[in-house]
Amino acid sequence: MATKEYTMAEVKQHIDSKSSWFVIHNSVYDVTAFLNEHPGGEEVLLEQAGRNASEAFEDVGHSSDAREMMLKYKVGELVESERQPVNEKGPHSWSNESADQNNGGSSWTSWLIPVTLGLLATILYRFYVSSAQASH
Template identity: 65%
Template sequence: MSEIKKYSLAEVKTHNDNRSSWLVINNNVYDVTPFLNEHPGGEEVLLEQAGRDATDPFEDVGHSSDARELMAKYKIGEVIDSERKQVKEKIPDWSSGNDNATSENTMKSWLIPILLAVMATIIYRFYFLS
């Protein structure tokens, strides 16, 4: 039971209609046949991807963590080692995060010298002009 079943992409490809719909997402193989008419995104999108690697369309939709938990129910195995794709990390999220951090840092690097200058002016006026 604990043995993970391995499937070739050619085998997944044969399960491409509503009698048997398999999908590959992140190197995992899912049999979504019983899920077709339960999928909140509709049966058509799943059938369109049936028999294929649907990682990109699946990720593009931005499925929730609930959806990701639900997937486990339909997992039947994994892609054979020689045909595995490198799982993409969410690089766009990171880079946009980094962009924000960079602009925040730029703000900070301006704010501190300005505050110091204002404080120096106040101290100068207090000591030398009173």
């Protein structure tokens, strides 16, 4: 069966406890039946109803259990023209960590440059002083 597609305007029509939908990473979720069961409470879900809740969802740092649970409430996807780039953390975050390690590597070379420049300046200064003395 083909995945159903919705627009943001359609999602915005489900913003209360009778019917609450939101979008996480371009997927549309109907969490009406989940409101009472959400460990984080129904208020936070209702606050996100009718919106793109991706950032709020990721900010909480939901577990992989939570991510699996979501699948049950998925009703479709956003239409192609309204999709946004997904910036997912969570289960794949280790790949971000390795990127951080690379950054750590580059910061090591970034202090090497000023130190080398400092050494160079010292050598030049000494050279200047000794040649100034020699000319007297």
